[in-house]
Amino acid sequence: MLKLHCKFTTTKGTLRAGVVAKKEVQKYLSKSEIEKFTEEGLIEVIEIPEMTASVDAMSLEEMLDADKQELKVAELKQVCEHYKLEKSGNKDDLVERIATFEVLLDADLDEMDEEDVKKVASYYEVDTALALDEMIDAIEEVSA
16 A cells, blocks of 8 residues: 555546555556655655454454344344244344244243144254154254
8 A cells, every 4th residue: 555645647547645545546556656756755655564364353252242242243144044934134134033043942842832833843953844753853852
């Protein structure tokens, strides 16, 4: 990256003062012009460290245990994927969808309607074509 300390007007166009990618500057100025202006202090070469993946990235287990309001949308989408839930919508939609599903996971299967039992069955990869009581038995078996 290059920091331009002044505006440069050339036959190819105008470069405004500020931090600009070297490739962009090379579209307007020759290599020798860049070197000359650098020596004169009109252009400064600056190093910008590359962005790397966050060392503090949360594991799925941490996301599942975390306050969902504190998670980023990308993390909420990972939680939705884990729970086999739809991943569309804004942050509030995702938080609500996850919260609703987590309540289902903790609820008594015998008290749920068939639609909710099917959601839980899907998560546990139980065949949702089974009869309701068979689905409940299968969920209880795999979640024990």
